[in-house]
Amino acid sequence: MTPPDDPALVRVLAADGTFAPTPEAERYLPLIDALADADLETFYRDMVVVRAFDRQATNLQRQGQLALWPPSFGQEAAQVGSVRAARPQDHLFPSYREHVVATTRGVDPIDIIRVMRGLTHGGWDPTDPRNGNTRIYTLVLGSQTLHATGFGMGLVFDGRCGTGDPTRDEAVIVYYGDGASSQGDVHEAMVFANTYRTPEVFFLQNNQWAISVPVATQSRGPLHRRGAGYGMPSTLVDGNDVLASYAVSKLALDEARAGDGPHAIEALTYRMGAHTTSDDPTKYRTSDEEESWARRDPIARMRAHLRSRGAAASFFDEVDAEAAAYADDVRVRTNELGGLEASDMFAYAYSEAHPLVQEEERWLAEYEAALEGGVA
Ligand SMILES: Cc1ncc(C[n+]2csc(CCOP(=O)(O)OP(=O)(O)O)c2C)c(N)n1
Numbered sequence: 474m475t476p477p478d479d480p481a482l483v484r485v486l487a488a489d490g491t492f493a494p495t496p497e498a499e500r501y502l503p504l505i506d507a508l509a510d511a512d513l514e515t516f517y518r519d520m521v522v523v524r525a526f527d528r529q530a531t532n533l534q535r536q537g538q539l540a541l542w543p544p545s546f547g548q549e550a551a552q553v554g555s556v557r558a559a560r561p562q563d564h565l566f567p568s569y570r571e572h573v574v575a576t577t578r579g580v581d582p583i584d585i586i587r588v589m590r591g592l593t594h595g596g597w598d599p600t601d602p603r604n605g606n607t608r609i610y611t612l613v614l615g616s617q618t619l620h621a622t623g624f625g626m627g628l629v630f631d632g633r634c635g636t637g638d639p640t641r642d643e644a645v646i647v648y649y650g651d652g653a654s655s656q657g658d659v660h661e662a663m664v665f666a667n668t669y670r671t672p673e674v675f676f677l678q679n680n681q682w683a684i685s686v687p688v689a690t691q692s693r694g695p696l697h698r699r700g701a702g703y704g705m706p707s708t709l710v711d712g713n714d715v716l717a718s719y720a721v722s723k724l725a726l727d728e729a730r731a732g733d734g735p736h737a738i739e740a741l742t743y744r745m746g747a748h749t750t751s752d753d754p755t756k757y758r759t760s761d762e763e764e765s766w767a768r769r770d771p772i773a774r775m776r777a778h779l780r781s782r783g784a785a786a787s788f789f790d791e792v793d794a795e796a797a798a799y800a801d802d803v804r805v806r807t808n809e810l811g812g813l814e815a816s817d818m819f820a821y822a823y824s825e826a827h828p829l830v831q832e833e834e835r836w837l838a839e840y841e842a843a844l845e846g847g848v849a
């Protein structure tokens with residue numbers, strides 16, 4: 474399975490890192506020209522750091538420190554490009570593997586770890602300014618698109634977009650997957666977004682798989698064409714090209730903020746890892762397919778591009794060291810986290826006391842007491 478040879482595709486960097494814009498990329502080139510060397514280095518650093526974090530978290534799950542981990546391995550360019558296109562006042566609605574989206578906005582990586590260790594009832598506080606307007610992870614597929622559209626409708630009603638002041642107007646970006654695109658919630662969200670002209674970007678990461686179901690099985694036509702059916706522009710981008718992902722997201726967000734309504738983006742990418750640590754992709758996909766996508770690795774592509782622009786070897790060494798230190802810090806802090814307060818399992822099942830839950834809590838307390846006494 475390879476990305477379609479679709480003339481609509483926006484790509485700036487070829488897989489080997491050479492600057493080779495597709496015809497559809499031409500209109501985005503001014504946005505890319507406006508980037509400084511430091512911006513390109515930031516994109517690269519973000520991708521390398523999150524890959525190290527992601528690998529560390531996968532290992533921590535294997536060591537029994539986390540209940541589950543959904544890897545972002547392979548999707549770094551789609552995520553970094555889009556989040557770096559957002560302004561501080563924008564609102565981000567992730568799904569469950571947008572780790573670098575959350576951390577770039579300020580969420581502490583240990584807060585993501587805490588979610589996957591089962592220590593929280595949702596995650597972080599989205600209203601805490603340190604979290605950069607990042608909503609919590611959503612495991613119920615597609616539901617976050619409704620949250621985002623509702624939030625966007627609020628922005629319209631409150632006059633918080635389309636005023637003509639780009640420093641104050643706000644936009645929303647919501648992340649979802651190719652599998653989630655089949656959910657009714659997504660379609661309802663798109664209908665309402667277009668009816669109310671919400672300042673919203675629907676950012677679909679088509680990573681080719683919904684667990685073990687390939688995208689071609691459930692979606693017979695190109696996903697990016699769906700936007701037109703709802704009355705919004707839609708753009709197909711190479712999601713393994715961080716520059717293209719940045720540029721299409723930037724334009725769509727700028728237009729949304731300015732009052733031009735919603736926009737759908739389909740970013741073609743690939744989930745290079747397992748669906749989660751509970752999954753074994755060797756059961757349903759071939760190593761040929763994995764290798765063909767490894768040749769389009771988003772980090773290798775950007776590294777080659779930076780090298781061709783003359784980045785020093787020391788820069789790459791520094792980034793690698795920074796990524797390793799970041800991952801080490803996460804490991805150290807994860808090992809310091811305590812366990813679940815067992816009482817929490819019962820406290821939040823119902824809003825009011827429930828006899829069955831109380832009975833289960835009593836049973837657990839007795840069982841643990843017996844364990845301590847060496848009886849059980
Ligand atoms: C409403 C709902 N149905 C089913 C599931 C089970 N489920 C979890 S992830 C997943 C596949 C999602 O695929 P996709 O949207 O492509 O996202 P990806 O995991 O590839 O990032 C499914 C079916 C769920 N979490 N929510």
Ligand SMILES: [Mg+2]
Nearest residue numbers: 650651682683
């Ligand atoms: Mg998918």
